[in-house]
Amino acid sequence: MTIEQGIVFAVLGFTLVMFVWNRLRFDVVAMLALLAVAITGLVPTEKLFAGFGHPAVITVAAVLVISQGLVNGGVVDNIARLLGKIGHRPTLQVLTLTSVVALCSGFINNVGALALLMPVAIWMSREAGRSPSLLLMPLAFGSLLGGTMTLIGTPPNIIIASYREGGTFGLFDFAPVGVAITLAGIAFITLVGWRLTPRREESSSQAKLFSVGEYLTELRVPKESAHAGSTLHSLLTGAGDEPDVVVLALIRGEQRQTAPSTYKVLQVGDVLLVEADTTSLQAFLDNTGLELAHQATGPNEETDDVSDQPIEEEQQASVPLDKGELHLVEAVIAPESSLVGQTANRLQLRERYQLNIVAVARLGYRLKQRLGDIRFNAGDILLVQGFEDSLSGTLTELGCLPLAERGLRLGSPRNTAMASGIFLASIAAIVAGLLQAPVALVAGAVAMVLVKLMSAAEAYKSIDWSVIVLLAAMIPVGQALETTGGAGLIASQMLVLGEDLSVASVLVMILVATTLLSNVVNNAAAAIVVAPIALSLASELNIPPDAVLMAVAVGASCAFMTPIGHQSNALVMEPGGYEFGDYWRLGLPLTVVVTVVAVPVIMLVWT
Template sequence: MTVDQGIVFAVLGATLAMFIWGRLRFDVVAMLALLVVAIIGLVPADEVFAGFGHPAVVTVAGVLVVSQGLVNAGVVDGIARFLGRVGTHPVIQVVTLTGVVALCSGFMNNTGALALLMPVAVWLSRKGGHSPSLLLMPLAFGSLLGGTITLIGTPPNIIIASYRQETGADSFALFDFLPVGIVVATVGLAFIGLIGWRLTPQRKEPTDDEELFPVGDYVTEVQVPEKSSSAGITLHSLLEKVEEDADVVVLGLVRDKERDLAPSTYRVLRQGDILLVEADTESLQYLLDVAGLRLPDGVGEDGEVEEEELEDHGDRESSHGKKRGGSRNDGDVNLLEVIISAESHLIGQTANRLSLRERYGINVVAVARQGKRVKERVGNIRFKAGDILLVQGREDTLHESLATLGCLPLAERGLRIGSPRRTLLAAGIFAVAIGALMLGVVQAATALVGAAVAMVVVGLLNPAEAYRSIDWSVIVLLGAMIPVGEALESTGGAGLIADQMLAMGGALSPVPLLAALMVVTMLLSNVVNNAAAAILVAPIAISLSQQLSITADALLMTVAMGASCAFLTPIGHQSNALVMEPGGYRFGDYWRLGLPLSALVVVTSVPMILWVWN
């Protein structure tokens, strides 16, 4: 082993350890690795940041923008709309959901496809009277299986396609992954739909009368009486009085029979005003004592609004917010469940610190973690990725604010219908890009960036939406790790690992060698980002092909399949992490379905790879 090889192995070992440790984001870790190899001189100075212009990186960015354009035009929702008409039997729901998400994942970012269909899965589970845990893990795994079908289905395929050029051949084409991917996806989906879903943990799902956020049990009305100390001050000042010792959220204000739901915190209170507040009994009593408020006539001693009072101030669902995802004010104020994504600005922050009400017009009513409501003051809860929030806001700004904050709607929602013209326009642009790829007129990066620009030009999404749709953490990861992977190859490190693998399994036939390579890639993909796993193992696969009778194509396809099928942990893929909190899953739950599914992928794909590509 040379000094340079030793340095590369040390850097990669430290990088993998930091990936697993998880204290720093994976894109930050990747940049640190790149800087180390650059400073040491293992990467030429003029190529340190060349990875950010690599075709694989540009292609991934193009796929993300095009995916958002298809969503905006209603194309994908059109595919998903029929899900509302499927039955309530778990097998039917699982098969339908996983089939649709796999189809979408083949032609758009698989995490995006999952995020689009996850609210539908939650609604279907409640419609069928069973826990979302029954559907969400199969849905996540279905998105991963669907990504194996085409070049653009998942970043590992795009990366592996670019590595093929290092063997002297052309990059893999759009449907080169199809012969193996469609067989693996079909077998995997059949297993999940018929047997696998039974292996998912059956978390208890609250009934309609016992929801995850039983807001109606905590909502009541309080009145500003005559000569109250709260009359003449702003709502913001009122909340400042009690924020240290009480957990109170103001959901609405009634004045002279006019309701203002989600009122501005700078609204000045008057005598006779009625506030609709969300608070537990202790916080409610503190609010009454400190702020000089009282319960209006018709409110019982327990703080609940009586039936007669509800009828005076609106229908029961509007006043109590019982209808999940429903409006509190004739359709212009929504109450939604949302999940905090892994890239959200909320992570590590609190609602009070971010001033969500003042800056974004959003009330955080309640927070749930691991399937249970967090019994702490909402304003002081430090948010984590995967937390489920019950938020209130005005319909015209709520979804835009949630998108800015990195939150995804989780409860039942209406599907985006979109105009037929926009739908046809988006589908046409995408079809032209796919056709150009199939005919070999242009490379994948050019075709997909061209489609993305066309969607912006015709107004399917604006430039700001296009930039927001790109997962910049993944872009930074790819741009940083590609030169690190090239350093592994240029120093001879990849060849050294290949030699050791041959020494240990030189007498093995191609089938167990490919199976071993796939298993190693799968295990790596389950503890680090799947794109990083593909970048690290691809050079080793190329070195192996130079010393075996197995073609480089077969070995690269093996790496692509292994990197794309991370079913064992929630950290192996963003799709797995996204369903963890809504499904109430624990870290150890994933292997119950993931382990047999991984074994099935290996058993199915290795013979297919040798048959098609060797």
């Protein structure tokens, strides 16, 4: 082993450990790895940032923009709308959901496809009176399977295509293997797999988890109140310890202001619509001297103690929660959300975004901490309140995905036709050989901006820049593994183990090794690390390089056994009430099915 090889192995080892540790963002870890190979001289300065202009990186960015254009045009939502008609039979629901998400994932970002269909799956679960855990894991795994069918279905396929000598793979070159494992995977999940998902019965009543009506109360500022003429902020901070009370609206005469500013000056007779548990509400009343605007027991009855008198939602006719500008929505925090690790108080969500955090749930249970002090985790479910016309955009900006309350954006027929036409034109140009994939897809992305399916700002926001930076930084690191001879050294050691193995056994070894790696690190990073090693091994064993590249592509995309293997797995963890160890119960047998189907098809088509 040379010094250069030792350095590149140390850098890769450190990088993989940091990926698994998950204390730093994966794009930051990738940049540290890039800087390490630059400082040690393994990659020349003039080639150090070439990854940012790599065709694979450009293609991934263009696919993300086109995916957003298809969403804005209502293409996928039109498909999702039809799913509500399939009935309550679990087998039929699983089959339909996994099939639709797989089809969508073949052509748009698989996380985006999952985000669109996850609310539908939760709604279907609630309508059938079952736990969402029954449908959400199959839905996530279906999105991973579908991404294997085309070049643009998932970043690992785009990365693998760049390693092919003598030209890249075509748009549908992945289809023989991808379609085979997708069909086999869907069949397994539908017939057997969904029965292996855990039953989180507490999640089956998710609607009751955020039963806001049980905690809504109207409070009035009485005559001669010490808080008349002072600000809402003064009221809240003057109630002893910071109260666990959320002010949803302020009613003054015939006027109503939702999510009022904490600097709003209160007047005698103002009515505050507040959300609080009964204990916090009683303490708040005792400390502030406010009074109940009306009683929960009836219009002519009185009570001195509110702790046992919850106000039902239907009694709040004066301040409806589902009409006008006041809107409540459940949303899940995505892994890359700016909320992760922050608190509502620190982010000033009410002042900056006019957004109230009404409740937070984690691992299937509503958190009882003070809302302003809860440090958000990826996968937390939030019950948020905001203005109906801006709530969707605010959640997108914060990196949150609306759940069952999200209305489908069907779009106008004209927008749907334009989005579909632009996308199909890009695909046709690639298939016909008129344009290379990066050029055709960038042209499609630009066209969607020109026809105003999205603004330029929205196009930039639709790109997951953390993934772009990861790819751009790891590509030179992967090349360093190859140029220093490190890939060949690993391949020669693997050759000792595999010299007496058949071609099928070698492909199984590559596919399984890549799968195991992709379950603990980002799948694109796994593809970048394993691809040069697989090519070196193929050269030593005289195996067609396309065959080993396909094995790497399948292994990198099929991370079913952990919630950290792919964003799709992480996104369903909280809404489904899953635990870390739940994934392997369905993921392990599904991985076996994929391996058993993929290897013979790879040998048939590519050897």
